[in-house]
Amino acid sequence: MTIAPTVPPGQSERTDGARSGRLGALLRLRELPVTLALIALVVITTIANPLFLSPQGMKDLLLNATIVMILAVGQALVIITRNVDLSVGSILGLVAFGTGTLFANVPGIPIVVVFVVGMLLGAFLGAINGILVTVAKVPALVITLGTLYIYRGINNSWAGGTQYFAGDRPEAFGSLSVDTVFGFPLITLIAVVVIAIVAIYLNGVRAGRDLYAIGSDPDAALLFGIPVSRRVLLAFLFNGVLAGLAGVLYASRFNSVGATTGTGLELSVVAAAVVGGVAISGGSGSVVGAAIGALLLTTITSALTAVRVDKFWQQAIVGMLILSAVIIDRIASVRTARKLRISEARDV
Amino acid sequence: MLRTIALDSSLGHRARGFETTHRGDEWECLVSITFRYRCILDIDGCSELVLYSTLHGPETIHPQCGGTNIASPSETSTPSGEAPEPRLALRGAVKAFGPVVALAEGTIEILPGEIHALVGENGAGKSTLVKILAGLYHLDAGEFRVDGRPVVFRNVADSKAVGISVIYQEPTLFPDITVGENIFIGRQPKGRLGLISRAAMRSAARRLFDQLGVRIDPDRVAEGLSIADQQIIEIAKAISLDAKILIMDEPTAALSGVEVERLFQVARNLRANGAGILFISHRFDEVFDLCDRITVMRDGRYIATHVTTDVTVDAIVREMVGRDVGALFPKEVAPVGDTVLTVRGLGRAGVFSDISFEVKAGEVVGLAGLVGAGRTEVARAVFGIDPYDRGSVEFLGTRLKPHNPKASTDAGMGFVPEDRRKQGLVMDLSVARNTALTLRDRLARFGIIDVRAERTAAAEWSARLHVKTTSQEYAVSTLSGGNQQKVVLAKWLATDPKFLIVDEPTRGIDVGTKSEVHRLISDLAGRGIAILMISSELPEVLGMADRVLVMHEGRITAELSRAEATPESIMHAATASLERTQ
Numbered sequence: 001m002t003i004a005p006t007v008p009p010g011q012s013e014r015t016d017g018a019r020s021g022r023l024g025a026l027l028r029l030r031e032l033p034v035t036l037a038l039i040a041l042v043v044i045t046t047i048a049n050p051l052f053l054s055p056q057g058m059k060d061l062l063l064n065a066t067i068v069m070i071l072a073v074g075q076a077l078v079i080i081t082r083n084v085d086l087s088v089g090s091i092l093g094l095v096a097f098g099t100g101t102l103f104a105n106v107p108g109i110p111i112v113v114v115f116v117v118g119m120l121l122g123a124f125l126g127a128i129n130g131i132l133v134t135v136a137k138v139p140a141l142v143i144t145l146g147t148l149y150i151y152r153g154i155n156n157s158w159a160g161g162t163q164y165f166a167g168d169r170p171e172a173f174g175s176l177s178v179d180t181v182f183g184f185p186l187i188t189l190i191a192v193v194v195i196a197i198v199a200i201y202l203n204g205v206r207a208g209r210d211l212y213a214i215g216s217d218p219d220a221a222l223l224f225g226i227p228v229s230r231r232v233l234l235a236f237l238f239n240g241v242l243a244g245l246a247g248v249l250y251a252s253r254f255n256s257v258g259a260t261t262g263t264g265l266e267l268s269v270v271a272a273a274v275v276g277g278v279a280i281s282g283g284s285g286s287v288v289g290a291a292i293g294a295l296l297l298t299t300i301t302s303a304l305t306a307v308r309v310d311k312f313w314q315q316a317i318v319g320m321l322i323l324s325a326v327i328i329d330r331i332a333s334v335r336t337a338r339k340l341r342i343s344e345a346r347d348v
Numbered sequence: 349m350l351r352t353i354a355l356d357s358s359l360g361h362r363a364r365g366f367e368t369t370h371r372g373d374e375w376e377c378l379v380s381i382t383f384r385y386r387c388i389l390d391i392d393g394c395s396e397l398v399l400y401s402t403l404h405g406p407e408t409i410h411p412q413c414g415g416t417n418i419a420s421p422s423e424t425s426t427p428s429g430e431a432p433e434p435r436l437a438l439r440g441a442v443k444a445f446g447p448v449v450a451l452a453e454g455t456i457e458i459l460p461g462e463i464h465a466l467v468g469e470n471g472a473g474k475s476t477l478v479k480i481l482a483g484l485y486h487l488d489a490g491e492f493r494v495d496g497r498p499v500v501f502r503n504v505a506d507s508k509a510v511g512i513s514v515i516y517q518e519p520t521l522f523p524d525i526t527v528g529e530n531i532f533i534g535r536q537p538k539g540r541l542g543l544i545s546r547a548a549m550r551s552a553a554r555r556l557f558d559q560l561g562v563r564i565d566p567d568r569v570a571e572g573l574s575i576a577d578q579q580i581i582e583i584a585k586a587i588s589l590d591a592k593i594l595i596m597d598e599p600t601a602a603l604s605g606v607e608v609e610r611l612f613q614v615a616r617n618l619r620a621n622g623a624g625i626l627f628i629s630h631r632f633d634e635v636f637d638l639c640d641r642i643t644v645m646r647d648g649r650y651i652a653t654h655v656t657t658d659v660t661v662d663a664i665v666r667e668m669v670g671r672d673v674g675a676l677f678p679k680e681v682a683p684v685g686d687t688v689l690t691v692r693g694l695g696r697a698g699v700f701s702d703i704s705f706e707v708k709a710g711e712v713v714g715l716a717g718l719v720g721a722g723r724t725e726v727a728r729a730v731f732g733i734d735p736y737d738r739g740s741v742e743f744l745g746t747r748l749k750p751h752n753p754k755a756s757t758d759a760g761m762g763f764v765p766e767d768r769r770k771q772g773l774v775m776d777l778s779v780a781r782n783t784a785l786t787l788r789d790r791l792a793r794f795g796i797i798d799v800r801a802e803r804t805a806a807a808e809w810s811a812r813l814h815v816k817t818t819s820q821e822y823a824v825s826t827l828s829g830g831n832q833q834k835v836v837l838a839k840w841l842a843t844d845p846k847f848l849i850v851d852e853p854t855r856g857i858d859v860g861t862k863s864e865v866h867r868l869i870s871d872l873a874g875r876g877i878a879i880l881m882i883s884s885e886l887p888e889v890l891g892m893a894d895r896v897l898v899m900h901e902g903r904i905t906a907e908l909s910r911a912e913a914t915p916e917s918i919m920h921a922a923t924a925s926l927e928r929t930q
Contacts, residue, residue, distance in 0.1 A: 200543065203543075203544070204541075204543030204544045205543065205544070206533075206534060206535070206536055206544065209525075209529065209533060209536065209544065210533070210534065212522070212524060212525055213522045213525060213533055215524070216522035216523055216524040216525055217520070217521075217522050217523060219520075220520035220521065220522060221522070222484075222504070223482075223484070223504065223516070223520045224504065224520065224533065224534070225483070225503065225504030225505040225507070225508050225534070226533075226534060227503075227505070279524075282524075283522070283523070283524035283525070284524040
């Protein structure tokens with residue numbers, strides 16, 4: 001037997017490095033289309049209406065986007081595992097109303113405690129979704145459609161006609177979504193930190209990488225010994241935590257919380273994730289993309305308002321964006337597949 | 349040159365009796381496929397010891413190793429005479445799925461430093477055994493030891509934890525993930541802050557590929573890789589795991605000669621490191637070339653284990669087949685009529701090539717071969733479900749349009765697929781609906797199906813085929829496997845076909861109903877229908893077929909008359925081992 005020559009580390013890197021340069025890597029980024037769309041949109045709208053990018057305009061834009069951004073990040077975690085969570089709007093509603101109730105009934109409660117309680121409630125509701133999906137082995141679409149109505153029903157019977165208003169909450173809590181640091185609202189900064197943490201988890205932690213493997217091929221993941229159920233459960237639980245956080249922030253941002261808070265949000269959230277390059281079939285995409293997707297959708301609504309486009313058209317345009325995101329994705333993957341096949345044929 | 353370098357076990361590796369090379373005072377010892385020691389020796393022993401690891405790069409162990417840890421090289425000492433403890437030992441393993449016993453007595457023993465072949469017909473229980481070793485199935489009964497310690501696997505992770513690594517026939521990569529990460533998923537190298545280091549992962553993957561002599565970009569996603577490249581990545585994965593026990597379930601099916609040789613080199617290297625390797629293959633030349641011992645299984649049972657040098661291909665084949673193939677499935681002799689189907693030079697790139705045969709009225713032609721030989725693919729192309737690149741299919745004197753199943757059905761062909769649950773039946777529809785599915789056009793008036801006519805036609809056919817159901821309106825899913833198969837047959841017979849393809853007609857059907865299905869097929873032939881029967885069960889082929897075509901790797905390797913067809917002749921053609929025995 002001969003011993004294979006030990007390759008000095010780094011030598012082969014250079015030969016391949018030239019092929020996949022930085023530019024190539026940038027062009028392959030799934031977040032690229034959505035980012036370009038966002039930039040183009042902001043530039044065009046600002047030309048049409050210079051007030052759009054004023055400090056106040058920016059602040060409004062970011063405030064509106066923040067909550068959907070956090071929800072989209074959580075949703076991305078779930079979608080990457082080839083699942084979906086439609087109950088996030090209802091979770092947000094329950095937590096937002098719970099936040100209002102806490103402040104109204106426990107005077108002087110520290111704001112931090114409210115955040116923790118809200119996120120724990122979200123974690124609990126998310127874990128229920130996760131357990132049902134992994135134990136019952138029913139598609140998440142159906143399970144979370146069910147919990148969407150159940151959580152909303154609980155919210156309805158709990159709240160009844162009660163609504164809590166901003167006046168019921170301490171001023172410091174409300175100012176979270178008024179105060180700015182360098183022009184950025186505080187709650188937006190909270191969102192950015194959250195996105196960064198989740199992004200690092202998904203990119204740099206083994207359990208986070210497992211989520212991609214599971215979404216890419218669940219059967220192979222089982223064969224490979226990845227604890228699929230545990231990871232999927234965890235993704236739903238994290239998503240619940242983030243929906244809980246969004247619920248608390250919602251109570252800070254908006255004047256009133258009641259029985260219908262957050263109704264219909266889930267569809268915007270899934271749309272944001274898909275537009276941001278998270279493949280609905282699982283396995284690819286990033287939370288940063290999902291967050292940018294949320295920002296893009298919010299910006300479109302604001303931009304169309306700024307250039308005075310009818311509300312009906314706003315929704316139709318969002319719809320077209322979703323379709324183009326899916327189509328761009330499909331075209332890109334078909335092209336890559338063809339390119340890879342050709343390069344392989346040349347090797348032979 | 350074989351030398352012994354005794355390294356202290358605290359280094360994590362025992363390097364005894366492995367081949368070493370040296371240049372001057374510099375010695376190199378391959379400890380395992382991922383670890384290599386290089387040391388500079390002088391009279392007192394080792395003055396510098398460097399550990400090269402595929403995963404982590406070079407790492408200098410010296411100066412701690414000076415002194416007592418490292419002894420100077422001495423002449424080879426032979427291992428002690430006692431029999432070594434098996435790496436893996438499975439005895440009397442039983443695994444049943446409901447009433448179906450997949451493994452009645454699974455026994456296998458893999459020694460350290462051994463490549464052990466497992467051979468058997470389709471359905472002999474090899475796959476079940478592999479899945480038990482991989483931790484995918486739980487044992488119902490039996491003794492299972494790894495390195496002498498009894499083990500119970502709850503899941504795949506448990507199996508991996510004791511050092512078992514499996515390469516499956518179908519690569520199981522994650523398409524959306526990069527090649528590098530596919531190799532290291534779940535154990536990606538960590539860099540600063542405990543986060544995954546992509547650079548370390550990339551260079552580790554490159555080192556593995558260099559070692560295997562292949563060029564695959566570790567940064568590309570696995571999607572779109574050829575099966576061979578995917579298999580190489582699986583091999584790289586297995587190497588990097590530094591497996592104690594490597595199980596290869598028909599790994600060579602998709603590989604070319606060079607790649608197979610590379611794989612064998614890897615297997616031999618692992619063997620040299622004391623790993624135990626289980627090699628499952630239908631290619632006897634590979635088995636005899638590579639393996640030290642051979643275990644034969646048949647019908648879910650352990651038959652025998654032989655040392656490769658003491659046994660011949662013929663003996664192995666006899667043991668694999670070794671049952672009485674008597675009058676279990678008699679086909680009645682029917683007058684053979686005109687040629688119904690003529691296939692000439694049919695080929696599809698990478699799937700099958702040069703397929704030519706005829707089927708005559710009243711004749712049952714068996715299509716035998718191993719799983720993956722391309723039998724179903726040929727049948728699907730003939731029927732028009734899949735396209736073909738070259739050749740022609742002539743049916744009743746006219747050339748059939750390729751890739752057009754509707755035209756084939758209209759012309760009088762029928763196809764009873766292998767997977768009746770997925771392809772043959774609509775499980776949630778009623779028995780009547782399923783039976784009348786192929787009659788829709790005939791039963792329809794102005795595009796609307798006459799429900800009463802549908803029911804009548806269905807009832808008639810169910811009665812003829814003795815489908816046992818309390819009501820024609822029950823969903824097909826409530827029937828037993830055998831009765832479901834009869835519904836599929838009824839569905840096609842209702843179209844009054846001239847030619848019928850039946851793919852594995854009795855798979856998963858209990859013995860009683862099996863003979864009923866066989867009687868049915870025999871009846872059909874008797875009525876002048878030409879039948880092409882794909883079957884992996886030798887007794888079925890031998891009992892039913894007037895003529896047997898045998899396929900191996902996309903080609904027809906033999907055409908045997910009823911008199912010529914024996915278990916041995918079919919197995920030889922199916923494994924293409926004729927050259928070896930003649």
